[in-house]
Amino acid sequence: MHMSDGLVNGPTAGAFGLIAVLGLVLAGVRARSDLDDRTAPMAGLVTAFVFAVQMINFPILPGASGHLLGGALVAILVGPWVGSLCIAIVLCVQALLFADGGLTALGTNIVNMALVGVFVGYAVAVALRPLARRSRAGLVATAFVAAFVNTVVASLAFVLEYAIGGAGGASLGTVFTLMIGLHVLIGIGEGVITAATVGAVASVRPDLVHLLRGTAPPLQLRRAGDTGVTESRATEGNPS
Structure with a gap:
């Protein structure tokens, strides 16, 4: 979903660049309450993971590529504020060191993937949190749906930006x-990867899954066939 330089005109790129800056400043302020000695290493791990999967991409249009986004994954594991910073870091490194996405289009890419993608994925996950609290299968299903929706909505944001100031020559x-x-x-592919990753983390350390914080009663994850024996329990925390 990376935009390259020239795919949208200058005023559009500048406007969305300003939106990206304002969004990331707010995320930086709000992320402080979510970071501690447990979540900071997780943030680093998910950033590296997203960076790796985003490097596998393919062309869709002249000046645009397709790849996994990782928005729902980071939102579910480390929260939307920290998650948006993780994706933004990935996008900046890709643009500066690997020429993956244009520098003038960095704002649009951050808006699409680090802001729209992350927060839409988190909103879907929160809406489905009652399902996620029921069982590990419910959590996995929640992660799949959140990742699928976040990918499609982020691509809609791309189309909206192109509709506002497209300069790539292709019709809307x-x-x-x-x-x-x-x-x-x-x-669909992103949903499968997100579900598998979130399920694996929750099986070992549910207290590290941001979506499971603050559940009341605390989440109990059981494998199919268990007869009331609790597999793991998420610690309570700040649900924001």
Whole structure:
């Protein structure tokens, strides 16, 4: 979903660059309450993981690529504020060191993936948290749906930016069809990877899954076939 330089005009790139800066400043302020000696290492791990999976991409349009996003994954594991900073760091490193996404388009890429993608994924996960609290299968299903929706909505944000100031030469209809159609397929793959990763972390350390913080009563995850024996329990914390 990376935009390259020139895919949108200068005023559009500048406007979304300002939105990206304001969003990240707010995220930086709010992230302080979510970071501690347990969550900081997790943030580093998910940032490295997202960086690795995003490096596997393929062209969709001249100046745009498709790949996994990681927004729901980071939101569920470390929260939306820290998660948006993690994705933004990935995007900055990719643009500066690997020319993956243009520098003038960095603001649009951050808005699409670090802000829209992360917060939409988290909103879906929170809406489905009652399901996630029931069992490990419910948590895995929640992660899948959140990742799928976050991918499709982030691609819609891409189309919106192109509709406002597209300068790539392709028609809006072509951009919409290719971006949404392909990201529906990408969303399925992202959902599977997100569900597997979140499920694996929750099986070992549910207290490190941000989505499970502050549940009342505390979440109890049971494997199929268990007869009332608690596998693990999420510690309570700040649900924000």
